[in-house]
Amino acid sequence: MELTELIIKGILIVVLFGVTLLIAMYSTWAERKVAGFIQDRFGPNRAGPGGIFQPLADAGKMFFKEDFIPSQANKWLFILGPCLAILTALMSSAVIPFGESIRYEDLLIPVQGVEINIGILYVFGVVSLGVYGLMVGGWASNNKFSLLGAIRAASQNISYEIGFGLSIIAILMMTGSLSIRAIVEQQHGFAWNLFNQPLGFIIFLTCAFAECNRTPFDLPECETELVGGYHTEYSSMKLGFYLFAEYINMFVSSAIIASLYFGGYNYPGMDWVRETLTGSLGAATGHNLATLVGTIVLFGKIFFFIFFFMWVRWTLPRFRYDQLMNLGWKTFIPLSILNVVVTGFGLLYDVKYASWAIVIVMVIMAMVSSARAPKPAVQPQRT
Amino acid sequence: MKPTEILFYALTAITLLSASFVVTARNPIHSVLALILTFFCLSGHYILLNAQFLAAVNIIVYAGAIMVLFLFVIMFLNMKTEDEESKTTITKLAAVIVGGVLLVVMVAVFRAASMATYNPSTYSAKVGLVENLGLVLYRDYLLPFELASVLLLVAMVGAVMLGKREPGDRHY
Numbered sequence: 442m443e444l445t446e447l448i449i450k451g452i453l454i455v456v457l458f459g460v461t462l463l464i465a466m467y468s469t470w471a472e473r474k475v476a477g478f479i480q481d482r483f484g485p486n487r488a489g490p491g492g493i494f495q496p497l498a499d500a501g502k503m504f505f506k507e508d509f510i511p512s513q514a515n516k517w518l519f520i521l522g523p524c525l526a527i528l529t530a531l532m533s534s535a536v537i538p539f540g541e542s543i544r545y546e547d548l549l550i551p552v553q554g555v556e557i558n559i560g561i562l563y564v565f566g567v568v569s570l571g572v573y574g575l576m577v578g579g580w581a582s583n584n585k586f587s588l589l590g591a592i593r594a595a596s597q598n599i600s601y602e603i604g605f606g607l608s609i610i611a612i613l614m615m616t617g618s619l620s621i622r623a624i625v626e627q628q629h630g631f632a633w634n635l636f637n638q639p640l641g642f643i644i645f646l647t648c649a650f651a652e653c654n655r656t657p658f659d660l661p662e663c664e665t666e667l668v669g670g671y672h673t674e675y676s677s678m679k680l681g682f683y684l685f686a687e688y689i690n691m692f693v694s695s696a697i698i699a700s701l702y703f704g705g706y707n708y709p710g711m712d713w714v715r716e717t718l719t720g721s722l723g724a725a726t727g728h729n730l731a732t733l734v735g736t737i738v739l740f741g742k743i744f745f746f747i748f749f750f751m752w753v754r755w756t757l758p759r760f761r762y763d764q765l766m767n768l769g770w771k772t773f774i775p776l777s778i779l780n781v782v783v784t785g786f787g788l789l790y791d792v793k794y795a796s797w798a799i800v801i802v803m804v805i806m807a808m809v810s811s812a813r814a815p816k817p818a819v820q821p822q823r824t
Numbered sequence: 825m826k827p828t829e830i831l832f833y834a835l836t837a838i839t840l841l842s843a844s845f846v847v848t849a850r851n852p853i854h855s856v857l858a859l860i861l862t863f864f865c866l867s868g869h870y871i872l873l874n875a876q877f878l879a880a881v882n883i884i885v886y887a888g889a890i891m892v893l894f895l896f897v898i899m900f901l902n903m904k905t906e907d908e909e910s911k912t913t914i915t916k917l918a919a920v921i922v923g924g925v926l927l928v929v930m931v932a933v934f935r936a937a938s939m940a941t942y943n944p945s946t947y948s949a950k951v952g953l954v955e956n957l958g959l960v961l962y963r964d965y966l967l968p969f970e971l972a973s974v975l976l977l978v979a980m981v982g983a984v985m986l987g988k989r990e991p992g993d994r995h996y
Contacts, residue, residue, distance in 0.1 A: 518853070559954055562880040569888025573860070576892070580853065580899050588899060595896050599889065619877075619954055 449543065449550050457554055461534050465688040466496045468747055472688075475751040503681035511674050515581040522578020523675065523682035529574060530689040533567040536560040537696045538622045540706050540736035544728040552736060553622065560621035561609060564697060568605075568652055572598040574686065575654075575661065579671035590670030593762070594654060594661035600766060601651035601658075604773035608644040611777075611784040611796070612701055621697075625705035630712070633704040637793055639800050640780045642702045644773050649694040651769070653687060656754040660762055695746035696739075703742050706735035832872055839865035852898045856891060863887045875952030 470485065470492065477484025485492030510519055540552030557563060572595050579591020612634055616624045628634055635642050651658040662670030672683045699705060714734055719727030760768070780796060787795025842861040849855040863886045870879035950956060961969050 515853075518857075557876060559876050559880050562877070562884065566880050566883040566888055569884055569892075572892055573895075576895055576899070577853075577857070580895075592896065592899060595892055599892060602889075 443548075445545065446548050446550060449545055449548070453543070453550065453552060454554050457534065457539060457552075458531075461531070461689060461692060464692050464743075464747075465685060466500075468688040468691060469499065469684075470495050471747070472751050472754075475748065476755050479752070479755045500681070503678050506677040508677040508679065511583060513583045514674065515583070518577050518581035519674075520679070522574050522581060523679040523686075524574075525577060526571065526574025526686040527682045527689070529567055529571040530686040530693070533564050533693045534689075534696065536563050536621055537693070537700060538625050538705060539696075539739060541732045542728075543732060544725045546725070551622065552732060556620065556622055559619045561613070561619050561624070561701075564621075564693075565602075565606060565609070569598070569602055571652075571686075571690065574683075575671045578675070578683070582671075582674035584674050586668045587671050587673045590661045590667050590673070593667075594671055597651055597654075597658065597660060597765065597769075600769040601648045601773075604644055604769060604777050605648040605652065607774065607777035607781060608641040608648065609701070611638055611641045611780050614781070614784055614788060621700055625700050625707065628704040628707050630707060631704070631709040633702065633707070635702045635704075638702065638780075638784070638796050640776065640796050640803075641784075642698075644777050644780070645702070646698060647768075648773065649698060650750070650753065651765075653690045653694055653750070655687070655691065655750055657757045657760050658765060659759060660765060691747060691750050692743065695743045695750070698746055699739060699742035705742075706732075706739040708735070708738045711735065828872060832869075835865050835868045835872070839869070853895070856894050856898060859894075860887050860891050863891070870952075873952060874949060875957075877954040877957055878952065 473495070474484040474492070485495040488494040488498045510516055535554035536557060538551065538553040538556075542549045542551045544550075575594040576591045579587040579594070582588075612624065613619060615634070615637060616627050618624060618627075624634075654661055661667075662672065667673070672680055675683060711731070711734075715727070715731040718731045721727065722730065776799075779799060783795050783799055787793065839862055842858045842865065845858040846855050846862065849858060863882060867879040867882045867887075870876075870882060948956075
């Protein structure tokens with residue numbers, strides 16, 4: 442590897458890392474703004490114009506609070522918990538392709554931290570490690586509520602990982618590659634996987650909610666039952682790390698949903714844009730600008746999904762724990778296995794949209810069952 | 825020394841240290857965490873051998889799923905008090921004998937095993953990648969592979985049967 446290539450790659454990795462942290466930081470502000478909008482109030486609007494400096498103020502507050510470790514806690518594991526949470530959260534963005542390639546003289550450098558041919562398995566492995574941060578922290582706190590929260594987090598993550606993995610398998614069968622870049626490249630233009638895998642997309646999206654511990658699946662930190670869940674005993678920046686890890690996870694899962702199902706940096710008319718730009722501005726500048734447009738499109742998709750996460754959080758109430766487990770084990774796993782089988786039949790007989798059959802059957806069944814269900818009698822209001 | 829050799833020796837040292845900590849740690853949680861570190865180091869060895877797929881699967885299956893369940897069970901059992909009365913002289917003696925016999929068997933196997941040689945001029949660096957692994961599994965070892973999957977399926981059905989609540993069981 443040449444020195445210039447190494448330098449460009451290094452700058453690229455630092456920029457991607459910084460962008461990940463910046464987006465996670467401003468997600469906290471965006472979340473409160475979205476909550477304010479949905480609940481018809483202002484949200485943060487004191488620090489700077491529109492409350493734009495609110496994340497900085499929050500971070501300053503987090504750093505200067507007392508860093509308290511309970512006397513009966515296991516000190517080293519108590520510190521290790523938030524470190525593991527933020528480490529695993531930051532690791533997973535390394536393999537996401539954020540754009541096509543940067544052209545510098547004759548070099549073509551892909552806009553990606555590292556390209557490995559098992560990219561999606563890497564993401565899957567890192568996600569499955571994320572639960573250790575919560576478990577170790579919850580156990581080391583020496584608090585029953587923390588322990589219960591940690592155990593809930595662990596069982597929830599293990600249960601939803603199965604549905605998560607099985608819904609990816611249908612995508613892998615259609616593309617024949619484990620590399621995220623190869624999966625994105627096959628969705629060139631408007632051939633997004635969403636149109637072939639609608640059911641897989643819904644299962645993947647819901648499992649991503651559960652893996653990020655977001656409402657309606659935020660049972661590990663359910664304050665009505667568990668005080669604060671696994672981070673009850675945490676204060677200062679250790680708590681900040683746990684909360685920050687959740688936002689980084691949200692960004693990374695939005696990026697993965699966008700790459701796997703919404704075409705990543707592909708958009709309709711990308712070939713035309715590339716030809717026009719390279720024709721009018723020269724090969725190198727035009728190529729880099731076209732890549733930039735693709736990256737901006739990808740970030741637009743990512744921001745939409747981050748907004749979607751927030752929208753759901755402030756719209757839906759939390760599930761009960763048995764409902765959560767039933768949904769994971771008795772609904773998503775059989776459905777995703779069915780999806781794999783139907784996709785296999787579709788590949789065998791060359792029917793591209795086979796997965797829609799399940800969706801149509803499910804919608805018809807839901808309509809029939811809701812039409813046949815007895816109407817609840819109108820309850821007279823008690824005075 | 826080449827960089828890969830330095831990596832190999834560092835990884836091996838961490839592997840051996842964490843593996844011995846698994847056995848010597850007093851607290852079972854520490855022991856489980858050291859075991860997770862050991863699995864990580866083993867995955868690092870797989871990556872050094874250019875077997876990326878095996879490394880990822882090792883982390884997903886062992887570090888990501890099985891060890892989480894270990895940690896889960898140990899947290900529930902709450903083994904803070906030393907459970908000394910279960911460790912009688914006979915159990916200790918039996919453990920030493922079993923461990924020693926296992927060591928003898930492993931030494932015998934490794935002495936008898938012959939190292940496969942490779943030809944550097946015809947060796948393909950892509951032999952450990954997932955495409956080649958899949959071809960080998962589905963072309964040369966199809967029957968053992970399918971039999972292993974049937975075995976896993978049977979084990980899974982058995983676990984579900986054991987965990988199923990009978991009609992008269994207490995509802996927790």
